[in-house]
Structures are given as C-alpha cells and as structure tokens.
Amino acid sequence: MPLPPPLNRDPEAAYPEVAALRVALRDHDWPALRALFADADAATASHLADVAGEWGGVESFLQLRLRADPECQLARTLLGAALVRAGWRIRTGATADRVSSDRFSRFHDHLRRAEQILIDVTAQWPDDVTAWTQRISTARGLELGQAEARRRYQRLARHRPHHLPAQLALLQQLCPKWGGDWSAVDTFARSCTEAAPPGAPQAVLVAQGHLERIVEYGDLRGIGDHLRSPDVAEEIHAAADRSVRHPDFTHTVGWVSVRSTFALVFHLMAEHRAAREQFDALGPYGTPSVFRYLGDPVARLGQARTEAYAKGGDR
Amino acid sequence: MIRQLEVDGVPTLLAPAAGPVRAGLVFRVGVADETLARRGVTHLLEHLALAPLGLLDHDANGMTEALFSSFVVRGGPEEVVAFLNTVCGNLCEPPTDRIDVEREILGVEESGRPRGSLGRLPLWRHGARDHGLVSYPEYGLPGITGDDVREWAASRFTRGNAVLFLTGDEVPRGLRLPLPEGERRPVPTPSSALPHTPAYFSDGAGLVALDAVVARRAAAVVYAGVLERELFRALRQEEGLSYQVATGYQPLGDATASLRAFADSSPDRQDALLGGFVDTLATLRVGRIARADRDVAVARRLEALAHPEADADRLPQCARDLLTGAPVRDLDELRAELAAVTVDDLREVAREAAASALLLVPAGLRADWAGFSAAPTFSEDSVEGKAHQGRDDHSQLIVGDDGVTVADGEAVATVRYADCAALLVWPDGARRLIGHDGIVVHVEPNLFEPVPDLAVVDQAVAADRHVTLPARPDDAIPPPPPEVGRLSRMVRSVRETGNTVTAWLSATLLDPGR
Numbered sequence: 001m002p003l004p005p006p007l008n009r010d011p012e013a014a015y016p017e018v019a020a021l022r023v024a025l026r027d028h029d030w031p032a033l034r035a036l037f038a039d040a041d042a043a044t045a046s047h048l049a050d051v052a053g054e055w056g057g058v059e060s061f062l063q064l065r066l067r068a069d070p071e072c073q074l075a076r077t078l079l080g081a082a083l084v085r086a087g088w089r090i091r092t093g094a095t096a097d098r099v100s101s102d103r104f105s106r107f108h109d110h111l112r113r114a115e116q117i118l119i120d121v122t123a124q125w126p127d128d129v130t131a132w133t134q135r136i137s138t139a140r141g142l143e144l145g146q147a148e149a150r151r152r153y154q155r156l157a158r159h160r161p162h163h164l165p166a167q168l169a170l171l172q173q174l175c176p177k178w179g180g181d182w183s184a185v186d187t188f189a190r191s192c193t194e195a196a197p198p199g200a201p202q203a204v205l206v207a208q209g210h211l212e213r214i215v216e217y218g219d220l221r222g223i224g225d226h227l228r229s230p231d232v233a234e235e236i237h238a239a240a241d242r243s244v245r246h247p248d249f250t251h252t253v254g255w256v257s258v259r260s261t262f263a264l265v266f267h268l269m270a271e272h273r274a275a276r277e278q279f280d281a282l283g284p285y286g287t288p289s290v291f292r293y294l295g296d297p298v299a300r301l302g303q304a305r306t307e308a309y310a311k312g313g314d315r
Numbered sequence: 316m317i318r319q320l321e322v323d324g325v326p327t328l329l330a331p332a333a334g335p336v337r338a339g340l341v342f343r344v345g346v347a348d349e350t351l352a353r354r355g356v357t358h359l360l361e362h363l364a365l366a367p368l369g370l371l372d373h374d375a376n377g378m379t380e381a382l383f384s385s386f387v388v389r390g391g392p393e394e395v396v397a398f399l400n401t402v403c404g405n406l407c408e409p410p411t412d413r414i415d416v417e418r419e420i421l422g423v424e425e426s427g428r429p430r431g432s433l434g435r436l437p438l439w440r441h442g443a444r445d446h447g448l449v450s451y452p453e454y455g456l457p458g459i460t461g462d463d464v465r466e467w468a469a470s471r472f473t474r475g476n477a478v479l480f481l482t483g484d485e486v487p488r489g490l491r492l493p494l495p496e497g498e499r500r501p502v503p504t505p506s507s508a509l510p511h512t513p514a515y516f517s518d519g520a521g522l523v524a525l526d527a528v529v530a531r532r533a534a535a536v537v538y539a540g541v542l543e544r545e546l547f548r549a550l551r552q553e554e555g556l557s558y559q560v561a562t563g564y565q566p567l568g569d570a571t572a573s574l575r576a577f578a579d580s581s582p583d584r585q586d587a588l589l590g591g592f593v594d595t596l597a598t599l600r601v602g603r604i605a606r607a608d609r610d611v612a613v614a615r616r617l618e619a620l621a622h623p624e625a626d627a628d629r630l631p632q633c634a635r636d637l638l639t640g641a642p643v644r645d646l647d648e649l650r651a652e653l654a655a656v657t658v659d660d661l662r663e664v665a666r667e668a669a670a671s672a673l674l675l676v677p678a679g680l681r682a683d684w685a686g687f688s689a690a691p692t693f694s695e696d697s698v699e700g701k702a703h704q705g706r707d708d709h710s711q712l713i714v715g716d717d718g719v720t721v722a723d724g725e726a727v728a729t730v731r732y733a734d735c736a737a738l739l740v741w742p743d744g745a746r747r748l749i750g751h752d753g754i755v756v757h758v759e760p761n762l763f764e765p766v767p768d769l770a771v772v773d774q775a776v777a778a779d780r781h782v783t784l785p786a787r788p789d790d791a792i793p794p795p796p797p798e799v800g801r802l803s804r805m806v807r808s809v810r811e812t813g814n815t816v817t818a819w820l821s822a823t824l825l826d827p828g829r
Contacts, residue, residue, distance in 0.1 A: 115684050116684075120597060126598075151554060154554070
C-alpha cells in the first residue's frame with residue numbers, strides 16, 4: 001500500500017514569506033517586517049497579517065512601534081489584525097449558545113478596539129485591502145449586518161476585485177449561521193469564480209460553500225450525500241477544473257489551504273483518486289484547520305491522506 | 316450694503332432690493348426660552364398676534380423657532396406699515412379672547428407636523444429643557460391662561476428684544492413700532508444630557524443623522540458643503556445606498572453653530588448606511604479632504620453672495636445675529652473669510668464635529684463599535700421610599716420624599732421632584748414625570764400593589780410644572796390585573812417619544828432637494 005510522504009506539522013511550512021515574517025517578529029526587526037509587506041502581493045500581505053496577528057506578544061511589539069510612529073499604516077493594520085485574532089480566540093469556534101456571556105463581552109471588546117483602529121486606517125488609505133479584509137471579520141463578529149459586510153467587501157473589491165482572503169471572510173458572513181442563506185453563499189461563490197481568470201483560486205469558494213453545509217447535516221454521511229448529489233458533484237469538479245486542476249493554477253501564498261479544501265471535499269465524496277491528486281500536489285504540506293469540522297484536525301487530515309493513498313491508486 | 320438705523324428705538328436693518336418690500340420683525344424669544352410645562356406659549360402668542368389680521372391680500376406669516384419669533388410680510392409700503400402696526404398692537408394687548416380658538420388650530424397644526432427620529436435629536440442632546448424643548452409636544456397649551464400670555468408678551472416681545480429688517484432704500488413713511496419697553500434677553504445656555512461625546516442613540520428606520528456643535532466660523536460653513544459632497548459621493552454615487560443626502564449649518568446664538576447631516580436608505584440596507592456614514596465621517600476626520608472639494612464648497616457659498624440682492628437675502632439671518640450680539644458684517648468681509656478657508660481649517664472643523672457628535676442610528680442598530688457612547692436611556696440611581704411591586708412580578712415602583720423610580724431589572728428610571736420638567740396628570744390617576752434629563756417615569760397606579768398614593772407626587776412637584784390632560788378613553792387605561800408585559804414596555808420607553816419638529820429640515824438644510 002503506497003504511503004503519503006510525512007506530513008509537515010507546520011501549516012505555513014510551504015511559504016518562505018511566512019518563515020521570513022517569523023524571523024522578523026522574533027527579532028522585533030521592524031525594517032525587515034516592513035520590507036516583507038512592501039514586497040508582498042495583496043493576497044500574501046493579508047495572509048501574513050493573519051499570521052502576524054497570531055504571533056504571541058505581537059501586540060506589545062506593535063504598540064512600541066506605534067509609540068515611535070503613531071500614524072504607521074502597517075503597524076495599525078497589524079494591531080487591528082492581532083486584536084481580531086485575539087478576540088476570536090477568546091470567543092472560540094463554539095456555537096454561540098456554548099460561549100459564555102463573559103467571553104462574548106471580551107470578544108466584542110477586542111473587535112471594537114480593532115474596528116476603531118481599522119476605521120481610521122481604511123479612511124486614510126481606502127486601498128488597504130488587508131485592513132478591509134479584517135473589517136469584514138469584525139463586522140461579522142460584531143453582527144453589524146449582511147448589507148454592511150457586503151459594503152465593506154465592495155469597498156475592497158473596488159481596489160482589488162479578486163481578493164480571496166476577503167472573499168472567504170464574506171462567504172462566512174453569508175452562511176446561515178451568521179444570518180445569511182445558502183442561496184447568497186452559492187451566488188457569491190459562483191460570481192467570484194466566474195469573474196476571476198481561469199486558474200485563479202477563486203473556485204475554492206464553491207467547494208467551501210458546499211462544505212459549510214456540514215453544519216446542516218451534522219454528520220459525515222449527510223454531507224457526503226450532499227456533495228455526491230449529481231449537480232453538486234458536477235459543480236465541484238468544474239470548480240476544481242477551473243482552479244487546482246487548471247494549468248495556470250500557481251502556488252502563491254494560500255495555495256495549500258485551497259488544495260487542502262478540495263482534498264477534503266473529494267475525501268468526503270469518497271472520490272479517492274481526485275483526493276489523491278490533491279494530496280500528491282500538496283506533498284508534505286496540508287492545512288489541518290480545513291478539517292476542523294470533522295474532529296481533531298491533524299488526525300483527520302492524516303486519515304484522509306492515508307485513505308487517499310490507499311484507495312486513490314498510483315498516478 | 317446693509318444700513319443700520321433705528322425705528323422707534325428698535326434696531327433696524329435696511330438693504331436695497333427691487334419689487335415689493337420684504338420686512339420682518341424678529342424677537343429674541345423662542346421655544347428654548349419656555350419650560351416644558353408651558354411649552355407652546357410663544358407659538359400661541361405668535362398666532363394671537365396674527366389672528367385678527369384675518370385674510371390678507373399680501374403675504375404675511377409668523378414663525379416660532381428655538382431662539383427667535385418673527386413676523387414677516389411682503390407688500391407695498393402702506394401694507395407693511397399697517398401689518399407691523401397691527402402686530403405690535405396685538406403684542407401690547409394680546410387678543411386673549413381668541414385663546415381657545417387658536418389652541419384648537421395649534422392642536423391641528425401640531426398633528427400635521429412631520430414627526431420622526433430627526434426631531435428627537437435635540438432632546439437626546441439637551442434633555443427636556445432649553446434647546447431640547449423643540450423635540451416636545453406643546454404640553455402647555457391646555458393650561459395656558461390669558462395672564463400667562465400677557466406676561467410672556469410684556470417680558471419678551473419688547474422694544475429692547477426686537478430687531479426689524481426691511482428691503483428698499485428707505486423706511487416706509489409712517490412706520491411705527493409701538494412695543495412695550497423691555498430688555499434684550501440672553502440666549503439660554505444649552506444644557507447637556509450627554510455624559511460623553513461622541514454619542515449615539517437608536518430610533519426610527521432607514522435614516523442616519525449627525526448633530527455636531529462647532530465654533531461658528533466660515534470654515535464650518537464650508538465644511539458643511541464638503542461633508543455633503545463626500546456623503547453624496549460615498550453613499551449615493553458609489554454605494555447606491557441613499558436617495559437623499561443633505562447637510563445643514565445653523566448658528567446657535569452663542570459663538571457656536573449646529574452642524575447637521577443626514578442620509579437615508581431602504582430599511583433592509585440601513586446597516587450599510589450606518590457603516591458608510593461612519594466611514595465618511597472618518598474620512599474627513601482623518602484629514603482626507605480634497606482641495607477640489609474645498610474649492611467647490613467655497614465657490615458655491617461665494618455664488619450665493621454674488622447675487623445682486625445678496626444683502627436683502629441675508630437680512631433675516633443678520634437680524635438674528637444682531638439679537639444675539641453678533642456683529643453684522645458686510646459682503647466683502649464674508650467673501651474674504653470664505654476665500655481664506657484652508658483645507659487645514661476644514662480638518663480642524665472635522666475633528667471638532669467628530670468630538671461633539673451625536674449620531675442618530677436606526678432602531679436595532681448600535682454605534683458603540685465605531686467609538687460612539689450610547690446616550691443614557693436609564694437613570695444612574697434610584698430614590699429611597701415606599702416600594703410597590705408591579706403586578707407583572709418583575710418591576711417595582713418607588714415613591715420617595717424626593718422623587719419617583721420605576722425599575723425593571725437593570726432598567727431604572729428616576730425623576731426627582733426638583734428636576735421634574737413636567738408632571739402630566741390624567742384624571743384617571745395616571746401620572747408621567749419627565750425629568751430635565753429627558754428620562755420619563757410613567758405610572759399606571761393600577762399596575763402596582765399596593766396601589767400607590769400619588770397625591771404625594773402632585774404636592775411635591777411645583778404647581779407650575781403640572782400639565783393637566785383630558786380624560787383618556789377607557790380602553791387606554793390599563794385595568795388591574797394588567798396585560799402581561801405592558802409595564803416593562805413602559806419602563807423601557809423612558810425617553811419621551813412625542814415631538815414637534817420645528818422644521819428641523821427646512822430650517823437647517825442647505826439643499827434638501829438635491
């Protein structure tokens with residue numbers, strides 16, 4: 001039985017930009033950090049902002065930087081991102097009825113602080129798509145409304161029409177769990193996919209949209225049946241053809257979670273060959289958080305890889 | 316050029332204009348000078364002064380605003396002389412036999428006025444006193460007597476408290492202003508019901524509005540124009556959210572001015588309207604003001620001043636300035652001030668406006684996420700006294716020696732007798748106390764156990780704050796045992812909701828039609 005290559009436990013291991021960012025954060029090397037963001041394209045910058053936001057102690061580093069330069073755009077955006085990440089960590093991913101009121105209040109407090117920083121950043125620099133991406137998350141957490149979240153996305157899209165991090169953030173808002181509905185999810189996923197050039201990663205939104213239905217079914221059999229239904233299966237394969245199976249698909253920052261999402265969807269569809277293809281392309285990399293709906297993310301990712309290699313045949 | 320003269324001791328402003336004479340007699344008295352329990356006395360007197368004139372064959376009208384009352388006319392010189400003479404005569408000796416008729420008419424006028432969340436902005440900023448009174452119904456009307464009207468006329472509608480303006484080259488022959496002697500009345504100091512600004516309150520649907528207080532200056536006038544352009548661009552052109560967007564600027568008579576803005580949307584997109592409005596204010600607050608926008612806003616103001624009859628058009632505002640101690644400036648001065656406004660000046664106004672802002676947001680939405688504190692809807696503390704349990708099992712009425720509290724969990728509404736602006740009295744026993752801060756305690760005695768004795772409240776609140784209301788229809792009086800939940804709804808509606816919008820829109824918006 002063929003075995004997958006050992007999984008690299010670091011979900012960011014595929015990206016040298018992230019490695020460089022971690023060094024800069026560890027060394028409190030502001031010039032290096034600034035240079036990294038200056039060289040990054042928008043999708044990379046938004047990804048790096050999320051990683052920086054998760055970095056332990058980043059808030060005090062940024063506060064120091066802001067004491068030296070209170071107007072610094074990058075430090076303010078990253079501080080906003082750090083507060084957003086800290087807020088969501090406090091809230092946890094549990095359903096709302098399982099989050100205590102004290103947690104909710106601290107969660108909202110963090111998001112309000114982030115929001116007020118980011119309001120000023122986007123007012124000053126309306127083309128800061130990373131700040132706008134964070135503001136789509138704050139709008140969701142603060143429950144500011146569907147139309148407001150869409151407005152924020154539109155403000156961003158005016159400057160950057162195909163910004164996957166923001167599209168994924170808005171897709172969450174459009175889900176029923178955040179006050180939206182499935183038709184809004186599908187419409188948005190399809191329009192982003194069609195608008196983006198062939199080979200772009202946007203079609204992952206279609207797969208993600210269907211994956212979100214897992215909360216409706218509650219078990220793997222239910223979501224599997226949904227994904228295998230003829231129309232859905234056809235749409236997912238078309239989405240893969242347009243993105244991860246397209247010759248123009250490139251491995252820019254974010255590609256690992258795009259492929260991991262398709263791998264998960266094919267895994268749930270029991271399309272082992274298609275899943276194997278994605279795991280092959282991923283090699284030692286994978287994004288466990290994509291598998292969080294199934295239980296322990298790392299374990300479930302490992303099982304999915306093993307199964308795809310066992311049943312997906314040799315290439 | 317505006318000439319300053321005197322007619323019968325009344326300062327008079329004269330500016331040339333073609334056609335019939337336009338004239339106005341303006342007094343420094345308005346709704347902000349009243350008390351809540353006598354709310355409406357100025358408006359009633361304005362009607363009494365005009366009523367005997369009957370049907371006129373020239374344009375004449377009266378206006379009661381927050382700080383001013385005016386009588387305006389347009390016609391030949393003889394008509395103007397006759398009109399002003401009659402008005403002054405009626406102010407000296409108000410035709411009090413007509414009070415009942417005019418009361419009825421005012422009741423009709425009140426019900427025909429626009430109501431809504433915009434009209435309630437003043438009460439949220441100021442409470443149930445001075446500049447906040449324009450938000451309230453004319454509670455005083457039923458109880459105002461002939462003596463009240465005569466006293467108000469003799470003390471406020473005086474020679475010393477008036478300014479006359481006229482168009483034309485000279486004062487019409489035979490013009491007399493036979494008014495009683497009296498003093499210029501100072502502008503009431505605006506009270507605040509807001510512990511912190513920027514603040515917000517939630518009310519209405521599909522509308523977001525800003526009310527800010529800034530130092531009166533040319534830069535603030537220009538800023539109103541720049542803000543309107545930015546709101547129009549962002550909310551209408553780019554986002555397609557709003558149909559109507561407008562701003563207004565109005566001097567407050569005390570070296571400050573009110574800066575207002577509003578935008579509408581369909582109710583299903585009002586969350587985006589709020590977000591877009593907040594972002595637009597932020598854009599200007601952080602200083603992103605284009606030189607081109609400043610130039611257009613300045614040019615539009617200059618255009619208005621370039622009109623050949625610009626001085627004549629300015630007379631009503633100049634008369635109000637004179638009444639509040641502000642100098643009457645000539646057009647060259649105004650033009651120079653406008654031309655000197657820099658983008659940096661506008662940035663300063665934007666910051667000032669942001670710091671003093673009171674934001675109206677649609678009901679169900681909040682603005683704390685954007686840094687606006689919630690305007691108080693409840694009281695900080697309760698009075699001590701005799702407790703009465705609500706028949707709904709969760710509310711409590713406390714009637715104390717110094718005030719009344721109704722509490723329902725965290726929601727506490729307290730009005731102390733000393734701070735009671737009005738006590739509404741219904742013959743069936745219900746009472747409503749409205750505090751100076753705008754907090755309302757409404758008591759339906761039947762809903763409490765033991766049934767409270769409210770005679771103590773009637774005695775403790777000064778008689779001149781009582782408002783006696785007609786009997787309510789039986790089905791409006793909650794019987795014991797109560798309908799479930801009724802009491803808690805009443806406790807929550809602690810802010811007074813009635814209002815008379817004294818033309819919030821028409822008085823302050825520069826371009827409402829755009």
